[in-house]
Amino acid sequence: MTAHVFPFSAIVGQEDMKRAMVLAAIDPSIGGVLAMGDRGTGKSTAVRALAGLLPPIRAVAGCPVASPRPGDCPEWAEIADTRVVSRPTPVVDLPLGASEDRVTGALDIERALTRGEKAFEPGLLARANRGFLYVDEVNLLEDHIVDLLLDVAQSGENVVEREGLSIRHPARFVLVGSGNPEEGELRPQLLDRFGLMVDIASPGDVETRVEVVKRRDAFERAPAAFVRDWAPEDRALRKRIVAARKALKSVEAGDAALRDCAELCIALGADGLRGELTLLRAARALAALEGAPAVDRSHIREVAPMALQHRLRRDPMDEAGSAARIARLIERVFGPVAAAAE
Structure with missing residues (x-):
């Protein structure tokens, strides 16, 4: 079985x-x-x-x-x-x-x-x-x-x-x-x-929680049929991963992207250069996944919280979570998203 x-x-x-x-x-x-x-x-x-x-x-x-x-x-x-x-x-x-x-x-x-x-x-x-x-x-x-x-x-x-x-x-x-x-x-x-x-975190809205339970219940009742129904979605994502792996080496990261990574990590007060390297690699992988030819600030913005939040030094005066502090830091260094898009 x-x-x-x-x-x-x-x-x-x-x-x-x-x-x-x-x-x-x-x-x-x-x-x-x-x-x-x-x-x-x-x-x-x-x-x-x-x-x-x-x-x-x-x-x-x-x-x-x-x-x-x-x-x-x-x-x-x-x-x-x-x-x-x-x-x-x-x-x-x-x-x-x-x-x-x-x-x-x-x-x-x-x-x-x-x-x-x-x-x-x-x-x-x-x-x-x-x-x-x-x-x-x-x-x-x-x-x-x-x-x-x-x-x-x-x-x-x-x-x-x-x-x-x-x-x-x-x-x-x-x-x-x-x-x-x-x-x-x-x-x-x-x-x-x-x-x-x-x-x-657990979903905070009723609709999401209902959908989680609905899908889990459907899977447990008829796992083979549920997996079969979702197989096209998984296949499509697998193809995107394979394509991104092939494209990864050709994705450019210019001086502007490197400066953005360095400025964020300096503002963060990160020790060493692991933060910049991880941020750059994650942004490049995201660009490859999206089919973009080069890393831009939007990619760096998106991956920065997950690449940097565990590298924050503790601030006993700031009760906000690490991701929230990173979001504030990004806005301070890069400006608001709307302004950056103009």
């Missing part, structure tokens, strides 16, 4: 979250997505729906890290099938209680006991290579797992040295995290690793 996944296009509202995930799918170098908000607002649903939306990748059939060519597979991998095939983009869940061995991989105990051989059993990081790694309730992750993820995110490589094994393999993935801020804050080092952050 096939397990059906709620279609990405059928998710009601939460446009910022969906837009952030699509941009990260277009350009993984943006650095991942963090969605923080109330329980039951579709965070996990959106991530799982993303798996069905993403275009497939070409990978060696028997390679545990989905290498695109046989020669790229790790030396420790015993590959019986070297055919290059099409397979779904990996979207891997990292559960809260996962041990370090499960995340990084470890000695294959069964082979060690039955054959006396030291062999490596790949972990979640190997499965997530070239795909997405999803952590629900990411703010509750144990510190040693957070440290591990930071190291791998920095290097793009997983290194395991224990029990006489010395193993390396590529581990490049888009990190997607979700959580409820009332249950604890994220460590600043991990927060900074997310390229984009969005705040998720």
Whole structure:
């Protein structure tokens, strides 16, 4: 029996979250997505729906890290099938209680006991290579797992040295995290690793809430029919993502766009240059998605809240949320939207 996944296009509202995930799918170098908000607002649903939306990748059939060519597979991998095939983009869940061995991989105990051989059993990081790694309730992750993820995110490589094994393999993935801020804050080092952050709230109007319940009820009553009805919408969005990926390198970002990014980050008081780089990459991905030949101020305006709000320094005198403060900052630096359009 096939397990059906709620279609990405059928998710009601939460446009910022969906837009952030699509941009990260277009350009993984943006650095991942963090969605923080109330329980039951579709965070996990959106991530799982993303798996069905993403275009497939070409990978060696028997390679545990989905290498695109046989020669790229790790030396420790015993590959019986070297055919290059099409397979779904990996979207891997990292559960809260996962041990370090499960995340990084470890000695294959069964082979060690039955054959006396030291062999490596790949972990979640190997499965997530070239795909997405999803952590629900990411703010509750144990510190040693957070440290591990930071190291791998920095290097793009997983290194395991224990029990006489010395193993390396590529581990490049888009990190997607979700959580409820009332249950604890994220460590600043991990927060900074997310390229984009969005705040998720329950819909505040009756019509939207009714539509959410209506679609969820329809899906649960007849999942196959519901998925079939929304398949054209998902296919159309998948085509846009594929086209945007191809167009990404040709999208220009002139000096004016670079100055806009720098002025915003200076006004923000951001440390380092990660803010500018993330803002530029997200704006370029949005321009590619819209079919624009170059990044302009409208693209920067749209992605700035999700690219910069988690890089704000705390202001105990300002009770407004981070997104609201970013919006005020954009208006101060760029002027009102109406004025900019004239």
